[in-house]
Amino acid sequence: MQNRRILECSVPGGSLDPGEQRSFEVDYEVLTTTRTYPMAASGGTVEVGVHGSGTGYDRAAYPARFRSTSGSLGNPVPYVQDSQAEASVTSAGAVTLIRQPDGSFTGRLPVTVRWSGDAAHDMLYVNATLPGGVRIWGTDPQDAPSSFTSFEVPGGRLMQDEERTFDVILRAPATTTPGELGSATFSLTTNWNAQPLVDADPTDNTTSFTVTATN
Structure with a gap:
């Protein structure tokens, strides 16, 4: 079951x-x-x-x-346990990547995830659609796996009505031209037994933001 x-x-x-x-x-x-x-x-x-x-x-x-x-x-x-996930994600509407001593650009985007029900779940994870060259460089805190285009929500499983805020670190290579790089989207999914769960309200499972690079 x-x-x-x-x-x-x-x-x-x-x-x-x-x-x-x-x-x-x-x-x-x-x-x-x-x-x-x-x-x-x-x-x-x-x-x-x-x-x-x-x-x-x-x-x-x-x-x-x-x-x-x-x-x-x-x-x-x-x-009676919930049979559908009820998760949502929001973020700051913009992130600025600042040039680092090695020439690359990095920045932090505050993200908030809310878990409103009590459906069984192993983790919540996020897939990202990013401007060309921009990559995910981890989360802060980071206690869960991440890749260039996805990450697990840190902190493990969430209690009913728990809200969790953390930073997503984004990076662009040194060859990036400073300026507006474009828009990005994070899509939140709930996972249980290695399978994604249907969300009761999928309209709040995505958040969009703009990415800018500056010297």
């Missing part, structure tokens, strides 16, 4: 002795806001077995319950 995640971990403490019983806890994270009422979700399963054997796995089902803002767990309502 789209909103399921399969994780693996080793039983802590190393190998078990014959007949040994061992208890431990597994932490979970749910990227949704708390509510004034408790919620419940079903369908969780856990399996245990000897890794690599392919046999002897035992399975148990379990539900999940989300505590309300008042601390209550009683009489929960079903938790």
